[in-house]
Amino acid sequence: MDKKVDAESVAKSEQNAMNAITIDCVVFGFDEGSLEVLLVQHAEGISKGKWGLPGGWIYKKESTDNAAHRLLNELTGLDNIYLEQLKAFGDPDRFPLRRVITIGYYALVKREDYNIKAGFTASDAKWYKINSIPDLIYDHNEILSYSIQNLRNRVRQAPIGFNLLPEKFTLLQLMHLYEEILGIEMDKSNFRRKILHMKLLVALDEKQQDVSHRAAKLYKFDPDIYKKLTEKGFNFEF
Amino acid sequence: MDKKVDAESVAKSEQNAMNAITIDCVVFGFDEGSLEVLLVQHAEGISKGKWGLPGGWIYKKESTDNAAHRLLNELTGLDNIYLEQLKAFGDPDRFPLRRVITIGYYALVKREDYNIKAGFTASDAKWYKINSIPDLIYDHNEILSYSIQNLRNRVRQAPIGFNLLPEKFTLLQLMHLYEEILGIEMDKSNFRRKILHMKLLVALDEKQQDVSHRAAKLYKFDPDIYKKLTEKGFNFEF
Numbered sequence: 001m002d003k004k005v006d007a008e009s010v011a012k013s014e015q016n017a018m019n020a021i022t023i024d025c026v027v028f029g030f031d032e033g034s035l036e037v038l039l040v041q042h043a044e045g046i047s048k049g050k051w052g053l054p055g056g057w058i059y060k061k062e063s064t065d066n067a068a069h070r071l072l073n074e075l076t077g078l079d080n081i082y083l084e085q086l087k088a089f090g091d092p093d094r095f096p097l098r099r100v101i102t103i104g105y106y107a108l109v110k111r112e113d114y115n116i117k118a119g120f121t122a123s124d125a126k127w128y129k130i131n132s133i134p135d136l137i138y139d140h141n142e143i144l145s146y147s148i149q150n151l152r153n154r155v156r157q158a159p160i161g162f163n164l165l166p167e168k169f170t171l172l173q174l175m176h177l178y179e180e181i182l183g184i185e186m187d188k189s190n191f192r193r194k195i196l197h198m199k200l201l202v203a204l205d206e207k208q209q210d211v212s213h214r215a216a217k218l219y220k221f222d223p224d225i226y227k228k229l230t231e232k233g234f235n236f237e238f
Numbered sequence: 239m240d241k242k243v244d245a246e247s248v249a250k251s252e253q254n255a256m257n258a259i260t261i262d263c264v265v266f267g268f269d270e271g272s273l274e275v276l277l278v279q280h281a282e283g284i285s286k287g288k289w290g291l292p293g294g295w296i297y298k299k300e301s302t303d304n305a306a307h308r309l310l311n312e313l314t315g316l317d318n319i320y321l322e323q324l325k326a327f328g329d330p331d332r333f334p335l336r337r338v339i340t341i342g343y344y345a346l347v348k349r350e351d352y353n354i355k356a357g358f359t360a361s362d363a364k365w366y367k368i369n370s371i372p373d374l375i376y377d378h379n380e381i382l383s384y385s386i387q388n389l390r391n392r393v394r395q396a397p398i399g400f401n402l403l404p405e406k407f408t409l410l411q412l413m414h415l416y417e418e419i420l421g422i423e424m425d426k427s428n429f430r431r432k433i434l435h436m437k438l439l440v441a442l443d444e445k446q447q448d449v450s451h452r453a454a455k456l457y458k459f460d461p462d463i464y465k466k467l468t469e470k471g472f473n474f475e476f
Contacts, residue, residue, distance in 0.1 A: 020256045023338055060337045064328025088326045088341045090302025099298045101259055103326045103339075105412060157471055233395050235471050 017057030022102045023068045024055030024140065025083065026147040027076075029111030030125050030164040035180045036111060036127040037144060040075050042137070045221035046097065052137035053144065055102065056121070065152075068105040076125040077117030083107045086147060094139040100195050106147050130183075155181050157233045159200060159226055170216040171195065198234065201224050205234060260340045261306045262293030262378065263321065264385040266316075267349030270404035273418045274349060274365040275382060276311050280375070282362035284335065289366075290375035291382065293340065295357070306343040314363040315355030321345045324385060324389030332377040344385050348402050351430050359424060367423075393419050395471045397464055406442060408435065408454040436472065438463050 027038040030189050039051045054075040058067040068083050086104035094100070111127060118125040128134070133144065155161045161181060165173055176189045193202065207215040256265065265276040277289045292313040296305040306321050324342035332338070349365060356363040368374070371382065393399045399419060403411055413429045440460050445453040 018258045018337060020258050057330070063330055064326060064339060066334050067328075085325050087323050088302060090296070090300050090305075090341070093300055099256060101256070101302060101341075102295075104330070153471075157473075169282075211473070233391075233471075233473050234397075235473050 010053075016059050018060060018224040019057075020098070020100055022055055022057055022100055023064060023071055024053040024102050024104055024143055025068055025072045026053055026104060026106040026144055027072065027078065027081065028106070028108045028147075028151060029114075030108070030161075030177065030180070031111035031127070033176050033180060035130045037130060037133065038076060038078070038134070039126065039128050040118060040122035043121050045121070047137040050137045051134050052140045054122070054125070064103055074120040075118070075122045077119060079110060081107045086150060088223055089139060089143055091139065096138070100142070104143050106145065106150070108151065108161060108164065116198065151184055157235060157237065158231050159234075162221060162226070168218040168220050170208060170218060172216060174219075184223065200229060239426070254297050256297075256298060258336070258338055260293055260295055260338055261302065261309055262291040262340050262342050262381055263306055263310045264291055264312065264324070264342060264344040264382055265316065265319065265347045266344070266348070266385075266389060267402050268399070268415065268418070269349035271414050271418060273368045274318070275367050276314060276354065276366060277364065277369065277374070278356065278360035279362035281359050283359070285375040288375045289372050290378045292360070292363070302341055304372055311338040312358040313356070313360040316352055319345045319347060324388060327377060329377065335375070340381070344383065344388070346389065346399060346402065354433060356372060390420050392396075395473060396461075397467050400459060400464070406444065406458050408446060411453060412457075436467075438467060
């Protein structure tokens with residue numbers, strides 16, 4: 001850990017912070033076909049020993065966006081991540097000690113690109129598979145559910161999530177990414193037909209190497225179409 | 239005004255409120271072909287006499303959603319409006335007196351369905367055309383710009399805004415709604431071809447009545463397709 005967690009540093013940090021509003025980050029990771037979320041175990045306070053989304057207080061002199069990046073870095077070691085604001089969660093009873101509103105942020109990363117290291121008020125930080133999430137502190141299970149639903153809506157409307165694949169990939173790999181995020185099973189030939197119809201992919205003159213099954217054709221994204229679809233959106237119905 | 243604005247009622251109201259977080263509402267109205275936004279003139283405090291978005295402090299015991307509805311009602315008389323959360327605006331310098339984060343809400347209504355009545359801390363409330371917005375308090379011009387951009391993205395992806403038209407309408411009326419929200423001019427035959435291709439509209443066996451020009455055919459929405467597109471989204475490129 002870079003920072004020693006002691007009562008003094010925690011108290012000092014809270015003194016400089018706004019006392020009625022926090023940030024919580026939902027970082028989704030994709031790894032070998034499975035969708036995961038980054039959780040931290042609290043090292044102190046009323047939630048000691050429990051798991052939750054990485055988050056905390058906003059300093060009086062930093063923007064909410066900067067607070068989200070700082071907190072994520074302090075608690076998990078993650079840096080340089082594209083975090084997007086999700087929404088504010090404002091139920092009056094969501095935090096047990098007093099009225100606190102939290103602003104949710106979220107990100108979608110390729111898990112293998114990042115090293116996790118628990119820090120500051122976190123005693124542990126790790127990736128949990130979406131279908132085996134423990135009981136989280138406060139309303140964090142609810143925030144996570146909302147984020148998953150939001151992610152599902154978004155992958156149907158824009159090619160986000162495609163950056164979770166290697167540069168060259170098979171149609172089956174792409175389908176598995178969609179299946180995992182949407183939590184559904186898809187029909188292979190139906191998927192193939194629809195995705196090729198979008199003209200988003202460029203078929204390469206290459207096949208998979210070193211696989212035990214019949215090698216599949218590799219594809220990459222057409223950068224122009226990808227950019228256009230990211231800005232304009234599409235509607236991907238399965 | 240239903241409530242008398244005096245120093246006591248304002249002080250009492252602030253005492254029961256969270257002191258670092260507010261709500262601001264962007265209510266878009268559509269009326270006779272023009273897009274407008276509802277603004278209020280402040281009757282007291284540092285922003286007295288200036289115009290801004292209807293908003294204010296959140297009570298300690300109400301949800302953010304309830305606060306948005308209450309504030310809008312207190313300041314403008316509007317009630318029973320579908321308000322949706324936009325995002326939180328968290329620049330550390332956005333409010334001059336101290337650090338305050340605001341949560342934006344927004345709505346899109348048929349202007350003629352509502353009566354506006356300034357109340358509580360507002361000395362006036364009125365609709366302003368999108369292209370003649372005055373200098374607003376704090377970062378409200380910025381919040382409004384963000385909301386307009388958000389609205390433009392959304393009308394391209396789902397049939398929101400269609401409830402701003404009468405039940406039976408001409409293709410030209412529908413095109414003018416899109417033109418006004420998107421701030422662009424469209425090509426009539428192009429629009430006609432694309433919108434009919436979506437099969438969202440049902441052509442009626444009726445024409446406009448009492449018009450000086452050649453009466454145009456009337457359409458209505460196919461409720462099933464409308465519902466499906468609202469949930470699933472579409473991509474409407476012009």
